[in-house]
Amino acid sequence: MTHPELQVSQWFNTTNDISLKGLAGKVIALEVFQMLCPGCVRHGLPLAQKIATTFPQEKVAVLGLHSVFEHHNAMTPVSLQAFLHEYQIDFPVGVDEAGKGNIPKTMEAFQLRGTPSLLLFDTAGRLRAHHLGNLSELALGAEIATLLSEGAANETQAEGMGARSECNAEGCMI
Amino acid sequence: MTHPELQVSQWFNTTNDISLKGLAGKVIALEVFQMLCPGCVRHGLPLAQKIATTFPQEKVAVLGLHSVFEHHNAMTPVSLQAFLHEYQIDFPVGVDEAGKGNIPKTMEAFQLRGTPSLLLFDTAGRLRAHHLGNLSELALGAEIATLLSEGAANETQAEGMGARSECNAEGCMI
Amino acid sequence: MTHPELQVSQWFNTTNDISLKGLAGKVIALEVFQMLCPGCVRHGLPLAQKIATTFPQEKVAVLGLHSVFEHHNAMTPVSLQAFLHEYQIDFPVGVDEAGKGNIPKTMEAFQLRGTPSLLLFDTAGRLRAHHLGNLSELALGAEIATLLSEGAANETQAEGMGARSECNAEGCMI
């Protein structure tokens, strides 16, 4: 895995300990948002919800990451919890761990430039797409399916070859 | 005035002390909302913003009232202030004063059933319409203009008659 | 009446002979469109349909005028009839009479610049508003209600005065 891991202080909508590494084998759609960001509420989060209902859970994992970089007092975990309830967001959402300045740790590690950001990871755990702002659903659907197809092809290939020796606990290398 | 007055613990976007009574002479559009209510964010508040930009301020006063009846810890004045900033809401917004139970005082006094609620008051200070939920813009535009026209007609009539003796400090009676 | 009259070669959705003059006493909303104009299909005609369902028929008359100024062979009355059926447009629609050039007669007489155009006439038959393109529903609802209020005020005034001698077959003068 050539990219950072999630650094989360608290999870909602899950009792599991979630990591990108632990989801290897699935395509991951990571929606990075702030609850008071209008573009996140209008576009980013509804799109993440559609991904969750369109693709089977065992193939595509949808995660939210609440990366607050402004108005920190206004977007506390208490407010976030009510927000998730009211907007009926039921996929796992992590609170990005506070950093030294305004930018939380995961956001800084991935060098994200704002919210909403949508990150796509392939079944081998590699970061494959990074979108900021509003997206074409048609193009996004195609991107996710392409990553799924690659994963299926890899599995078939691996089965044929007997082993995927290039994959280790950190993920899979090219 | 045959209806209750606003009971507000804190105002945003204004330095004035605002009351329904004090706005007599104007049509008042009062948008009652909660910052984490999806219908308020999608429909109610954008409609209130359109009213504010469509009608002249000296004729139609647009007010917001933050009437929190659930998730009180999540929708504090600190969170509301950031919300108003992020959603670029610049008309005056009052925080409905906490009541004994979950329902805040103004909401209880007006017997409102939920959010978003839009209340319209005529130029004589009478409550003339009370809408819950999503609205037709065309019909609402007509309602506001009708109240404005009545106000103008009353003024003309009053000028002709010399005085509007039925109006006192409390407002005007039918 | 200081503006031109409709020049129509054929009416749909009515068996009456319709004229602006004949509708004096009502506010008239005249939607000028072409059946193959995307802006008319997306915005203009749906708005005219909303006017028809929002305001009472005895107060606001909604009319369509099919003013074809391009692709004349493609937008014949036969095609228009099927179009009105498919789009469920049930207010009266007239076919603007062919002119010498590409521009039909009513369109030329009113000096319209394109479609969709929405013309509003007050209860005294005067042309009061002329909109080209997409419109704010809130503002339009207010415009129509203002014209209705003026009409009501005129009636009240006229009743008080005993007669509306200033109205003749051509409409009503101030």
Add this chain to the structure above:
Amino acid sequence: MTHPELQVSQWFNTTNDISLKGLAGKVIALEVFQMLCPGCVRHGLPLAQKIATTFPQEKVAVLGLHSVFEHHNAMTPVSLQAFLHEYQIDFPVGVDEAGKGNIPKTMEAFQLRGTPSLLLFDTAGRLRAHHLGNLSELALGAEIATLLSEGAANETQAEGMGARSECNAEGCMI
């Protein structure tokens, strides 16, 4: 090829003779519509246009088929040509050949139940999906990309095997 071929009396937006067979090797998205069908104008055709701009032309061919089964006099090729111009539809559109009754020949051969219908063919020329009515863009994007991935996998496999002997002039069999 286990499905019927297009039966077209006239093509617009192309000077080539187009057939499903001739497009083997590409994924084909065939949008079946009527120019006066509101659902086609609102959803079906805009979606076909998005497919055309989202996927590369050398991989995904977008075709329109004007399958008129009602109001035949109203939706003639002359009217269709103006419609395509006004709605800026620039992918190839064929006129489904008139049948003995109201249903045109291709529509009948494919046993389509209405418009808009979207048919997807894989790179081997097989009919793989048949949608009637409004569609999820996210799901459709995924479907198209999946067909593209299969095609790519087949090519790789075929290259490895030396030949795709199961493909003949009629297309490719499983």
